[in-house]
Amino acid sequence: MRDWTSGYSQAELESAERRFGLRFPPDLADLLRERRPAAGYDWRTDDGRIRQALGQPLEGLQFDVEHNGLWWPEWGDRPATPGERAEAMRAIVEAAPRLIPIIGHRYIPESPHEAGNPVFSVMQSDIVYYGADLADYLRRDFSPVPPQTPVERPGRHIPFWSDLVERDPMIL
Secondary structure, eight states: OOOEEEOOOHHHHHHHHHHHTOOOOHHHHHHHHHEEETTSOOTTTOHHHHHHHHHHHHHHHHHHHHHSOOOOGGGOSOOSSHHHHHHHHHHHHHHSOOEEEEETTEEEESOSSSTTOOEEEEETTEEEEEESSHHHHHHHHHSSSOOOSOOOOOSSOOTTHHHHHHSOTTOO
16 A cells, blocks of 8 residues: 655646646646655655656657657658657647656556546557556555456547557557
8 A cells, every 4th residue: 555645735736837838637636635645755845856757758668669660550651860859759748648658657647637537558559457546546545455357448439548548559
């Protein structure tokens, strides 16, 4: 069971949203006001770690584009040079809902800005549902006896990220 520590004030959450240019989904904001994972990111002081975590999904996908042949036909013709591929992947990821790190490589989409977004585990293009929503993720990752069943497809489809989960991402 993971440890928890005290939550943030509303002013601290708003400061973090301004500093990182994001909006916490309502269920994540409610949780972070109540309590936060002790091993998670400190949205008041961990600027470097948080910026690195915010960039990790793009960096991981760019790695798989360059080293593992990742490229989907929907993305158009595969650009010829590494720089062009990096820019194309940046544009694709920037068009997708932004992922907010919770702890480690667990992320929740920023949008839609509603409670109930799924939680993803993101390791390069190995992306899986880690919770059908935030409450399910917390049961799975923070309970003394987590559910042994796999995460079923959540009710909410998140453009791009759910697509990566739901099909083999290594299609050339």
